[in-house]
Amino acid sequence: MDAFIPAILLTIIGMGVVFGSLIVLMAVILLLEKFVGSGPQEADPGAVEQEAATKGDDMELVLAAAAGYFLETERPEVYVPPVRRGADSLWARTARQGHPIQRRRP
Amino acid sequence: MPHDSERPDPIDELKALTSRAQALGGEASEERQHKQGKLTARERIDLLLDPGSFSELNLFVESRATDFGMDARRSPGDGVITGSGYVNGQLVFVASQDFGALGGSLGEMHAEKIVKMQELAMKAGAPIVTILDSGGARIHEGVLALHGYAQIFHNNTQASGVIPQISIIVGPCAGGAVYSPAITDFVFMVDGLSKMFITGPEVIKAVTGEDVTVEELGGGAVHSSTSGNAHFLAKDERECFAMVKKLLSFLPSNNLDDPPLAETPEWPPDENPELDGVVPAEATNPYDVRDLITNVFDDGDFLEVHADFAKNIVVGFARLKGRPVGVVGNQPTHLAGVLDIDSSDKLARFVRFCDAFNLPLINFVDVPGYLPGTQQEYGGVIRHGAKVLFAYSEANVPKVALIVRKSYGGAYIAMSGFGLGYDRVLAYPFAEIAVMGPEGAANIIFRREIGEAEDPDKVREEKIDEYRTLFAKPYTAAKYGLVDVIIEPRQTRGALIRALEMTAHKREDRPRKKHGNIPL
Numbered sequence: 001m002d003a004f005i006p007a008i009l010l011t012i013i014g015m016g017v018v019f020g021s022l023i024v025l026m027a028v029i030l031l032l033e034k035f036v037g038s039g040p041q042e043a044d045p046g047a048v049e050q051e052a053a054t055k056g057d058d059m060e061l062v063l064a065a066a067a068g069y070f071l072e073t074e075r076p077e078v079y080v081p082p083v084r085r086g087a088d089s090l091w092a093r094t095a096r097q098g099h100p101i102q103r104r105r106p
Numbered sequence: 107m108p109h110d111s112e113r114p115d116p117i118d119e120l121k122a123l124t125s126r127a128q129a130l131g132g133e134a135s136e137e138r139q140h141k142q143g144k145l146t147a148r149e150r151i152d153l154l155l156d157p158g159s160f161s162e163l164n165l166f167v168e169s170r171a172t173d174f175g176m177d178a179r180r181s182p183g184d185g186v187i188t189g190s191g192y193v194n195g196q197l198v199f200v201a202s203q204d205f206g207a208l209g210g211s212l213g214e215m216h217a218e219k220i221v222k223m224q225e226l227a228m229k230a231g232a233p234i235v236t237i238l239d240s241g242g243a244r245i246h247e248g249v250l251a252l253h254g255y256a257q258i259f260h261n262n263t264q265a266s267g268v269i270p271q272i273s274i275i276v277g278p279c280a281g282g283a284v285y286s287p288a289i290t291d292f293v294f295m296v297d298g299l300s301k302m303f304i305t306g307p308e309v310i311k312a313v314t315g316e317d318v319t320v321e322e323l324g325g326g327a328v329h330s331s332t333s334g335n336a337h338f339l340a341k342d343e344r345e346c347f348a349m350v351k352k353l354l355s356f357l358p359s360n361n362l363d364d365p366p367l368a369e370t371p372e373w374p375p376d377e378n379p380e381l382d383g384v385v386p387a388e389a390t391n392p393y394d395v396r397d398l399i400t401n402v403f404d405d406g407d408f409l410e411v412h413a414d415f416a417k418n419i420v421v422g423f424a425r426l427k428g429r430p431v432g433v434v435g436n437q438p439t440h441l442a443g444v445l446d447i448d449s450s451d452k453l454a455r456f457v458r459f460c461d462a463f464n465l466p467l468i469n470f471v472d473v474p475g476y477l478p479g480t481q482q483e484y485g486g487v488i489r490h491g492a493k494v495l496f497a498y499s500e501a502n503v504p505k506v507a508l509i510v511r512k513s514y515g516g517a518y519i520a521m522s523g524f525g526l527g528y529d530r531v532l533a534y535p536f537a538e539i540a541v542m543g544p545e546g547a548a549n550i551i552f553r554r555e556i557g558e559a560e561d562p563d564k565v566r567e568e569k570i571d572e573y574r575t576l577f578a579k580p581y582t583a584a585k586y587g588l589v590d591v592i593i594e595p596r597q598t599r600g601a602l603i604r605a606l607e608m609t610a611h612k613r614e615d616r617p618r619k620k621h622g623n624i625p626l
Contacts, residue, residue, distance in 0.1 A: 078348035079407065080194060080355045081425075083366035090362040091231035 127165045127182035135206025144277060144299060145343050147187050147204035150237050153347040154200065155191035162189040163226075164219050171213060174246040181207040184216040185240075188223040190232070193354050196366075199227035202237040205277050210240035212283065213247040217254020224261040231360035233270040235350060238287065239277030255282050262289040267462040270357045272350060275300040275326075275336070276343055288335065291459055292353060292411070295326035295336040296346050302329055302336075331414040334448060339414065352409055356423040356430040358463055365430040365465055371405040376600035378402070385472075385595060387536040389512050389543075392442070395420050395435035395470055398510065402599045404428065411456060416448035417441075421456040423465070427603050429610075432460030435470035436521070438511075445517050446477035447490040454493035454624075461501035466606055469507040473517040474543060492625045494520045499527055500622060504609035506602060509533040509580065509589065514542050524588050529612065530605040533580035533589045544574040 130147060139146050145153070151160055168180045185207040190199045201220045203210040220236070227234045243251040265271055266289060273287035274294045279302045287293045287302070295302070303324030310316050310323070322328060330339035338353075340346035358365045374380070384397045400406035403424035410422035417440040424433050434453060436443030445453070460467050476482070476491050498505065498520060506529060507522035518539060522531055533539070540547060548569040549556070559565035576582060583589040593601045 078345060078352050080348070080352045081368045081405070081407070083194065083355050083368045085196065085359070085366045086364055089231070089359070090364075091360045 124165065130183055130185075130187070130204045131181065131206025135204070139206055144205070144239070146206065147202040147237065147239070150274075150276065150343065150347070151187060151189075151191070151200055151202050153344065154235060154237075154350060155193060155198075156195070160189055160191040160200075162187060163223060164188060167215050167219055169208075169213050169215050169244075169247070171244075171247045171250075173248075176246045179208065183207065184213060184219065185210050186212075186216045186219055188219045190223075190226070190230075193235075193351055196354060196359060197230065197232040198354065199223050199230070199232055199234045200237070201234075203240045203277075205239040205241070208244065210277070211242060211244035212240060212251055212254055213244035214250040214254055216244070217251070217258060221254070221257045221261060224258070224265060227269055228261070228265050231269060231362070233272065233354060233357065233359060234265065234290075235272045235274065236286065236290070237274045237276060238279045238283065239275075240283055241278060242281040242283050252282070255286070258286050259289060262286055266291070267361060269360045270354075270463060272353065274346060274350060275302055276346070277301070280304070280306060280324075284335075292337045293329075293335060294338045294340060294346050294350060295329055296340050296343055297326045299343070300326045300329075300336075330412075334412060334415040334452060337411050349409075353423070356409065356425075356465070361462055361464070363464075365463070368404070368425055368428045370428045373405060374401055374403075374599055376603065377596050378599055379596050381595040381598055385510055385534065385536075387511075389538060392438040394439050395437050395443075395472065395510075398470055398598075399424065399433055399435060402426075402602065403431075403433070408433065412452050416446070416452045418443055418446065419449040419453050421453060426468070426599070426606060429606065430465055431606070432456060432465045432467045433470070434467065434521070436473040438472055441477065443473050444475060444477040445473060445491060445494065445520070446482055447485050447487050450487070450490040450494050454490075454497040457494070457497040457501055461497070461503050464503060466504035466506070466609070467498075467501065468602060468606075469505075469521050471507055471509045471513045471518075471522045472511040473513055473521055475515040475517045489625045491516065491520070495526065496622070496624045500616075500624075501527075502612075502614040502616065504529050504606060504612055506530045506605045506609070507532070508598065508602070509537040509539060511536065512538040512543070514538070514540055527614070529609045530591070531589050532591045532593055532601055532605065533583070534595055535580065535592055536578075537580040537589075537592075538574075538578045539580060539583045539589070540573075540577040544570045544578065547577075548573045 128148070136146050165183060167184055168182060169176060169184050171177070183204070185204050187202045187204065188200065190197060192198070201223050203212075203216075224234060243255065245251070262271060270292075271290035272292045272294065273290045275287060276296055276299055279287065279300070281304060284302050284304055298321070301320050301324045303320075305313075307318050307320055307323055310318060326336060326339045329336035338346075338349055340349055355368075356365065378401055381398065381401050384401060385393055396408065396410070399408050399420070399422075403426055405425075408422050408424045410420060412421060418437050420433075420435045420437050422433055423430055425431065434456065436445075457467060459465075476487055495516075505527060509522050509531065511534065513522050519526060522528065522539075524531055538544075548566060551573070552565070552569040556562050556566050556569065580589050580592050584592060591601060
């Protein structure tokens with residue numbers, strides 16, 4: 001119990017020092033921004049437009065990736081490309097020339 | 107349809123019975139499977155097939171056994187689901203064993219369902235995918251269970267080379283049950299889930315005194331790297347079924363149909379400058395042959411078969427201008443790409459599969475020969491090496507070899523020898539074609555001069571250089587017509603496309619015979 005009060009005091013002093021330092025730091029940053037920093041610049045709409053126009057392909061990719069992410073249609077780890085099979089199967093055409101498979105029964 | 111109100115509505119009855127039968131082992135068994143990190147038999151089919159495409163066969167089949175209390179333990183479907191469906195639009199036939207019903211054990215009717223599915227697949231000319239998760243033969247049914255296995259093995263053999271057969275091990279597969287996957291074309295296993303062995307750890311302990319865990323004995327890792335029984339190892343079931351779909355996308359439905367075509371992608375170009383830096387001209391500098399392969403084939407997409415087994419040879423499927431091909435490459439990063447017992451077996455089986463299913467073969471040859479040593483000789487490297495010669499000689503699909511760097515001795519004959527029936531043999535300008543490497547050859551041919559010289563080392567070097575000058579270039583072979591095109595690495599894709607176009611419709615008849623006698 002003897003150590004309890006000093007411990008509480010130590011905690012309060014420690015926290016006070018930390019918060020005090022943070023407040024001072026915040027004030028310094030605000031002052032620097034006011035006197036030295038130029039602050040956020042207004043964007044040049046023309047420049048943005050030009051950039052968007054020259055990077056059209058990238059934009060498509062970004063949009064496709066975003067859509068893919070949300071629709072879960074991204075290329076999976078095991079990718080299977082679409083394939084097409086011949087409509088005319090030689091198997092089907094020659095099937096009647098062979099012998100039917102005879103089932104073996106016990 | 108009107109019906110007697112006293113009797114149950116036939117439609118309702120059908121629905122009730124179907125629902126009961128489809129439940130197989132029931133909710134408890136489903137929960138058990140999930141607790142073990144496994145999917146149920148029906149979930150696996152759903153993962154494999156296109157949604158809503160499954161047509162089930164013999165849903166209501168039940169065991170006829172009555173001995174040992176079996177009359178009270180009957181399960182609808184008898185522990186296996188069979189039927190057909192579509193994978194990316196391709197018709198396939200499927201059997202999926204349900205471990206939750208009688209441990210997936212194979213009894214008379216269970217086997218009968220699989221046999222019927224196999225026969226239908228052979229009539230339809232469609233691939234078979236069997237999903238195995240079974241405790242083995244149902245002991246209660248005695249010899250009828252064994253007879254069932256025999257019928258399945260018989261049909262596996264009849265279907266071999268006629269329709270592609272794929273086995274997926276997603277649980278135990280022990281005893282006689284292992285032979286069905288072993289006969290089929292491709293075996294998939296899942297790391298940590300699949301177990302395959304003839305006799306279990308207890309029997310091994312009793313007979314030989316060896317201590318071995320189930321995973322060490324028959325896990326996916328050991329079969330895909332050491333025994334070579336598994337062709338593909340997946341990290342989980344979902345990846346496993348995705349890999350099966352990918353494999354099927356390369357394969358025709360049967361031995362008469364053509365492999366499916368894909369669109370030709372934009373990359374790589376027919377002349378690919380990236381290839382110039384892949385292969386070091388110095389014969390002793392290793393490189394990964396897969397870097398060569400992925401820079402040549404469509405989209406760099408390569409499905410490697412047996413990726414962890416006999417790594418000195420790389421085999422797998424890729425597409426060239428949309429057309430599936432079988433790709434073979436010696437792997438200089440592993441045992442310098444020599445042929446040995448395991449790599450010969452791996453290669454010969456792959457070549458025979460491609461030949462059976464109309465897939466052209468393209469070899470990237472960089473091989474110093476067959477691996478020397480007593481272990482290899484006693485192990486029968488002669489017999490195993492002969493399989494490669496037999497398989498390539500027997501194959502009458504288009505065969506194209508590209509000698510990348512070196513092609514020596516018997517391995518030259520096997521992998522790029524015109525005499526073996528290759529349709530086209532191409533070479534890079536720094537290819538070496540000889541009976542053996544310059545060092546060995548100079549030591550034999552100039553033994554006397556080297557021995558009698560004042561400075562044998564200096565003379566040896568001179569003679570090695572002399573031999574290398576003569577044979578370290580492909581022009582000597584080209585002069586004899588044994589290499590027909592010498593190309594720059596960047597021209598590889600274009601040259602291979604032209605080689606395949608030239609041979610796409612080739613016909614090469616063989617003498618009529620019952621079958622050859624491959625040195626097994």
